[in-house]
Amino acid sequence: MASRTAADATSTDPGRIAVVPATADRFDDVARVLNPNGREQACWCMHWRAPAKEDVTTRGERLRDLTGEEPAPGMLAYLGPGSGLGAGSGGAGSEPGSGAAGEAPEVAGWLGFSRRSAAPSLQRSRVLPTGEPETWPTTWVFMCVTVRAGFRRQGVARALLDAGVAYAAEHGATALDAFPVEPEDGRRVPVSAAFVGTVAMFERAGFDRLAPTDATSGRLTRWHMRRELTAA
Numbered sequence: 001m002a003s004r005t006a007a008d009a010t011s012t013d014p015g016r017i018a019v020v021p022a023t024a025d026r027f028d029d030v031a032r033v034l035n036p037n038g039r040e041q042a043c044w045c046m047h048w049r050a051p052a053k054e055d056v057t058t059r060g061e062r063l064r065d066l067t068g069e070e071p072a073p074g075m076l077a078y079l080g081p082g083s084g085l086g087a088g089s090g091g092a093g094s095e096p097g098s099g100a101a102g103e104a105p106e107v108a109g110w111l112g113f114s115r116r117s118a119a120p121s122l123q124r125s126r127v128l129p130t131g132e133p134e135t136w137p138t139t140w141v142f143m144c145v146t147v148r149a150g151f152r153r154q155g156v157a158r159a160l161l162d163a164g165v166a167y168a169a170e171h172g173a174t175a176l177d178a179f180p181v182e183p184e185d186g187r188r189v190p191v192s193a194a195f196v197g198t199v200a201m202f203e204r205a206g207f208d209r210l211a212p213t214d215a216t217s218g219r220l221t222r223w224h225m226r227r228e229l230t231a232a
Contacts, residue, residue: 016080017155018105019163021072027064029076029107033146035060045074045112045144048122071171074112075164077147077156080105108151111160112144113168116177119143127214128179129224135175140168142178145197157197161205169229176227178202179213181220193218199225 022030035042044059049066066073080103116122116136123130131139142164147156168176180197183189189198196217199209207225215222 017108017159018078018080019075019159020078021167022067022074022076022110023072024064024068026076026107027067030063030067030074030110031060032107033076033110033148034063036148045110045146048119048141048143049073049114050121052120052124071167073114074110074144075160075167076107077109077111077160077163078105079108079151079154079156106151107148108154109147109156109160110144111142111164112146113140113142113164115140115173125215128222129177129213131177138172138174140173140176142176142197142202144195145201146195157201158204161197161201165205165227165229174229176207176229178207178225179215179222180225181217181222183220189220190218193220196222199223202227 020026034044041056042060044063046059046063049062050059063073116131116139119141122128122141123133123136142161145157145160147160165176178197180199180202181189181193182199202225203209205227207227210224210226212221213224
């Protein structure tokens with residue numbers, strides 16, 4: 001497998017998309033993507049972060065707490081007007097500004113990730129590879145890629161993955177794992193399974209396909225994919 005640097009990771013449309021860490025001041029935007037209808041038992045991208053026993057109704061508050069910590073639990077993408085996001089913005093990891101007409105860019109998507117050491121549910125998995133415990137602190141897992149309706153097929157997912165790779169590398173990651181699905185020929189991934197991403201999406205972001213797993217999403221096999229990192 002080829003080893004790639006964080007510098008290889010950032011490639012977005014500089015005039016339209018900004019990707020930033022999901023910090024506490026942006027939690028309202030996290031909620032717009034992950035729980036727009038205010039469901040009491042929404043996932044909140046917390047399934048793999050869950051302890052052995054949990055109250056699922058507290059997931060939103062626990063994710064809010066995580067947005068106040070370093071590293072952040074994910075990234076947010078903002079899509080601005082076609083004329084650009086304003087000065088000082090537009091690339092992965094940059095701050096979204098205002099459009100030429102004063103319009104604020106809208107939150108468009110979320111990428112959830114975690115060190116394996118902070119994903120206890122994944123550590124207990126019987127259907128996904130758990131890895132060696134000594135590697136958990138430096139192996140990150142990309143859990144969820146969600147793009148809001150109306151913002152899809154505009155490069156948002158790719159921008160999120162590219163920025164996520166760079167952010168993980170900056171915070172000491174040496175390997176990234178993901179478990180996407182591969183749609184059947186001529187068919188699209190079911191909406192219920194789309195949040196895990198697709199094999200092709202992760203391949204474009206520099207991940208290598210390792211092996212099929214025993215896990216499924218939308219009745220499709222989830223593949224173990226990995227990207228090895230070296231220092232930038």
